[in-house]
Amino acid sequence: MAWAPDRPTGHARPPTARVPTARRPDGRADPTALEALRDLASGPRGLTEAEAEERLARHGENTIPGRRPASWPRRYARALRDPFTAVLLVLGLVSALVSAWGTACVITVLVLVSSALRSRTEYQADRSADGLRHLVAATATVRRRAGPAAAPRFREIPVELLVPGDVIRLGPGDVVPADVRLLRAQNLALHQAPLTGESVPVPKRPDDSPPQTAGPYQRAHLCFQGSSVASGSGTALVTATGAHTRFARAYPAPGRRRESAFDRAVNGISWMLVRFMLLIPPLVLLADAAVRGRGLETLPFAVAVAVGLTPEMLPVVVTTVLARKAAALAREHGVIVRWLPALHNIGAIDVLCTDKTGTLTCDRPVYDTALDAYGRPDPDVLHWAAVNSLWTLQLADLPAPDALDEAVLDAAAPSAAHHACDGVAALPFDPVRRLATAVVRRAGHRDRHTLVVKGSVEEVLARCTRLRAGGAAEVEPSAPELPLPDAPSAHPAPPEPPPPEPPAPGTPRLAAVPGALPAALPAPGAELDLDAAGRERLLALAAALSAQGLRLLAVALAERPARTGAYGPADEQGLAFAGFVVLRDAPADTAADALTALAGRGVAVKVLTGDHPGTAARVCRDLGLAPGRVLTGDRIDAMDDTALARRAEHTAVFARCTPQHKVRVVRALRAAGHTTGFLGDGVNDLPALHAADVGICPRDAVDVTREAADVVLAAKDLTAIDHAVTAGRHATGTIATYLRIALSSNLGNVIAMLAAGVLLPFLPMLPAQVLLQNLCFDAAQLALAHDQPGPAALRRPTPLRTRDFLRFITAFGLVNAAADLATFAALALLVPDSVHASGQAAFHSGWFTENLITQALVMVLLRGGNRAPAPIRTAAAALAMIGLLLPLPPLAGALGLTTLPPAYYLLLSAILAVYAAVLLATKSRAARLRSDGARPADARP
Numbered sequence: 001m002a003w004a005p006d007r008p009t010g011h012a013r014p015p016t017a018r019v020p021t022a023r024r025p026d027g028r029a030d031p032t033a034l035e036a037l038r039d040l041a042s043g044p045r046g047l048t049e050a051e052a053e054e055r056l057a058r059h060g061e062n063t064i065p066g067r068r069p070a071s072w073p074r075r076y077a078r079a080l081r082d083p084f085t086a087v088l089l090v091l092g093l094v095s096a097l098v099s100a101w102g103t104a105c106v107i108t109v110l111v112l113v114s115s116a117l118r119s120r121t122e123y124q125a126d127r128s129a130d131g132l133r134h135l136v137a138a139t140a141t142v143r144r145r146a147g148p149a150a151a152p153r154f155r156e157i158p159v160e161l162l163v164p165g166d167v168i169r170l171g172p173g174d175v176v177p178a179d180v181r182l183l184r185a186q187n188l189a190l191h192q193a194p195l196t197g198e199s200v201p202v203p204k205r206p207d208d209s210p211p212q213t214a215g216p217y218q219r220a221h222l223c224f225q226g227s228s229v230a231s232g233s234g235t236a237l238v239t240a241t242g243a244h245t246r247f248a249r250a251y252p253a254p255g256r257r258r259e260s261a262f263d264r265a266v267n268g269i270s271w272m273l274v275r276f277m278l279l280i281p282p283l284v285l286l287a288d289a290a291v292r293g294r295g296l297e298t299l300p301f302a303v304a305v306a307v308g309l310t311p312e313m314l315p316v317v318v319t320t321v322l323a324r325k326a327a328a329l330a331r332e333h334g335v336i337v338r339w340l341p342a343l344h345n346i347g348a349i350d351v352l353c354t355d356k357t358g359t360l361t362c363d364r365p366v367y368d369t370a371l372d373a374y375g376r377p378d379p380d381v382l383h384w385a386a387v388n389s390l391w392t393l394q395l396a397d398l399p400a401p402d403a404l405d406e407a408v409l410d411a412a413a414p415s416a417a418h419h420a421c422d423g424v425a426a427l428p429f430d431p432v433r434r435l436a437t438a439v440v441r442r443a444g445h446r447d448r449h450t451l452v453v454k455g456s457v458e459e460v461l462a463r464c465t466r467l468r469a470g471g472a473a474e475v476e477p478s479a480p481e482l483p484l485p486d487a488p489s490a491h492p493a494p495p496e497p498p499p500p501e502p503p504a505p506g507t508p509r510l511a512a513v514p515g516a517l518p519a520a521l522p523a524p525g526a527e528l529d530l531d532a533a534g535r536e537r538l539l540a541l542a543a544a545l546s547a548q549g550l551r552l553l554a555v556a557l558a559e560r561p562a563r564t565g566a567y568g569p570a571d572e573q574g575l576a577f578a579g580f581v582v583l584r585d586a587p588a589d590t591a592a593d594a595l596t597a598l599a600g601r602g603v604a605v606k607v608l609t610g611d612h613p614g615t616a617a618r619v620c621r622d623l624g625l626a627p628g629r630v631l632t633g634d635r636i637d638a639m640d641d642t643a644l645a646r647r648a649e650h651t652a653v654f655a656r657c658t659p660q661h662k663v664r665v666v667r668a669l670r671a672a673g674h675t676t677g678f679l680g681d682g683v684n685d686l687p688a689l690h691a692a693d694v695g696i697c698p699r700d701a702v703d704v705t706r707e708a709a710d711v712v713l714a715a716k717d718l719t720a721i722d723h724a725v726t727a728g729r730h731a732t733g734t735i736a737t738y739l740r741i742a743l744s745s746n747l748g749n750v751i752a753m754l755a756a757g758v759l760l761p762f763l764p765m766l767p768a769q770v771l772l773q774n775l776c777f778d779a780a781q782l783a784l785a786h787d788q789p790g791p792a793a794l795r796r797p798t799p800l801r802t803r804d805f806l807r808f809i810t811a812f813g814l815v816n817a818a819a820d821l822a823t824f825a826a827l828a829l830l831v832p833d834s835v836h837a838s839g840q841a842a843f844h845s846g847w848f849t850e851n852l853i854t855q856a857l858v859m860v861l862l863r864g865g866n867r868a869p870a871p872i873r874t875a876a877a878a879l880a881m882i883g884l885l886l887p888l889p890p891l892a893g894a895l896g897l898t899t900l901p902p903a904y905y906l907l908l909s910a911i912l913a914v915y916a917a918v919l920l921a922t923k924s925r926a927a928r929l930r931s932d933g934a935r936p937a938d939a940r941p
Helices: 031-041 048-057 072-081 083-097 101-130 263-290 296-309 315-334 339-346 379-395 405-413 457-462 534-548 591-600 615-622 633-637 641-649 659-671 683-691 705-708 718-759 768-784 802-830 837-859 870-885 892-897 901-933
Strands: 139-145 151-159 168-170 179-191 226-240 351-354 359-372 420-425 435-442 448-455 464-468 527-529 552-563 575-587 603-609 652-657 676-679 694-696 711-713
Touching: 031 659, 048 457, 083 101, 101 315, 151 263, 151 633, 168 179, 179 652, 226 315, 263 296, 263 718, 263 802, 315 339, 315 718, 315 768, 339 694, 339 718, 351 659, 351 718, 359 379, 359 405, 379 405, 379 420, 379 435, 379 448, 379 552, 379 575, 405 552, 405 575, 448 575, 448 802, 457 464, 457 534, 457 552, 457 575, 464 534, 534 552, 534 575, 575 615, 575 683, 591 603, 591 718, 603 615, 603 659, 641 659, 641 870, 641 892, 652 659, 659 676, 659 683, 676 683, 676 718, 683 694, 694 705, 711 718, 718 768, 718 802, 718 837, 768 837, 768 870, 768 892, 802 837, 802 901, 837 901
Parallel strands: 351 603, 351 676, 464 575, 603 652, 676 694, 694 711
Antiparallel strands: 139 151, 139 168, 168 226, 179 226, 359 575, 420 435, 435 448, 448 552, 464 527, 552 575
């Protein structure tokens, strides 16, 4: 059974585009059942096999149009479009033009390797995501005929072979395989959550006078591909298949991905480097021409200096880091990163937007309490609700209880009292009546039957003439007051402010509502006449509970003389109202812990739901998430984008949201300076998924949503997102560490080179020596891919902001340049010929050694964590050893180097010790500034 309980019904409104059904000659949509059959040249007996084959050839298979997988060349070309890779390619081209073939070859190899790594990793991610794909439904039960005169019969066929005009049968658990129009239905209710986000099954029924005002998903006679049968059965006419279904029309068209947070960060850093590289060669040429009178012969050196500023290994390091973390996520937590920059994006988010059902709550309600008509706890109400669920399920031959019946039966399981009744008859739930009735014979009452009615509060009350007092508990004077609407009605509108904090589950909830209770309560078991005032009072009580985000089922009883005839809806009159069964959305097992973990990471969670404000607010409170003032869809409509951006930043719950509202909220948060993630699983979530910086979905999401998502989770669980955020921040922290180390060291070298080029009568370092030095440093920097940033990198996003990097590399670059200049002074003091053209080999050797050792120190000391991992320590030691050994025979002569006196190494050791102390002091001061809030944590790159 799938009645509509008395509860808030503010589900997400779907788009209003017309469903692609057959149209009549007069152009009007939504024909009656007979007109639809005639328009599609079909009939209740279904199509013949020949007609089906002809239509299959004409309309094509009933499959969602899929994207063609990108070829290897296309993937490779896409990887080359990275902005920093483009910078390197330009540098390689310039190096080739000035005949610096070694530099050009090294840059080309690095670009090719990084692009190959990136395209291979994304190919593996796409293969993993493709492994999650499945058909919307495997088979369908269709009525076909062998020929025009043959008898029709139902048989199972693959859903790809369905065609418009087919007549199909739907049963419990079936996935609707195409867009259909109902011909017949018996207690049919569908889960439309993948399409609309509705968490409650929606009743469906044939209607020969369909309204034209409601949206397509609200029309009871229409069912859409991707929804599933919650209960009941039906026969339907296929009206649209394949690319013409509403489900397929939501499929994302191939196109370029939106610019991400990572793209913006890399673009900013790339343009900063481009400006430096465009500035340095002219400076070198002008300085040499003005001071030394040299001309274009210094152009190769100028290009080598510009290349020296560039962190050539950036594409390789970035790809390696992201690929390692993405592989670990997939292996350990079942999280698939569809494209590598998305891992940085999810690590950078500081706001996560999510729906409620299945994420914060389970997909089923749970029993909360049972109350009599006066708000007193009454276990008898639960008992009679369980009797109704049990015997309706058995006597109506329903395949399985729906979620509400299951919650009632689970709550009554410890008591076997309902087995003391014998079932006589049952009237199952009907979407028009919105209630279900069980007729039972109680033990010791052989001459009487008891009618037990359960369903919507309004429908049950409309059939009641008496009030049955139950419960034995006294009124709790300290129970919180619940707000009542000014004019109670059958459909009371909840107030806009959030409802007050509810008491714990299982306690009286309506005991102290002002004016809700009469001055003198009747004794338990007494029956009173139900007048209009009493009916309004009960509706007001129901509205107060609904405003707290609870679901209600009304229960009523009636005694009838035993009879042998059938029971019908006419017998559901003259009932005695017994009370309410109160149910609530159960929080997901891991939701509270995941919210706590995300809060510790500086990620604010925003709930965007189509549900009632009270329902959403209550779930948030149950999970320890302060909802504050709930913002509803109508209030969003009344705001412009600027006002919405201000409100969205301080609002945790957005209720009664349509897909368009979700998009506006996500865009408003981005406009307010936040990096946003959006978690969704339905077609209705696609627009918001595209609007967010990173789109996230579970693997059981509909196919079109998985195709549009950047990250696919093993389950719709916030814990998996916490793992992904942690991995993303680890990766971003490692990339930021590499950039700081490489850029500050390189900038120091460039400053020193410019100074030496002006002061010395020769080139401070030969182009071959610059290339060799860069190769050694670049190879050692690959070890930074194994870095593990400290805990501070996980507490908040690590923004790759250009200004921050510029300040950092300027400060540490000047420290590095000071160490180089001190080395120049030591060389001039200990080896006087080193500053003259005749002794340039000594100068080259001294600076070459100092350069590699200082870069090794930078790798170890400028990290964000505590102890450097073994690969980094090994790489730094190897770099220092190369700097010490290369100026020694037999390699020194081939490289233009020479052996230096031991006194130089003693003085160099003192310079390096001071350099290391200054590095640590500067690093400590920068860390204190960050911890004091000098840099806002929530700013976007």
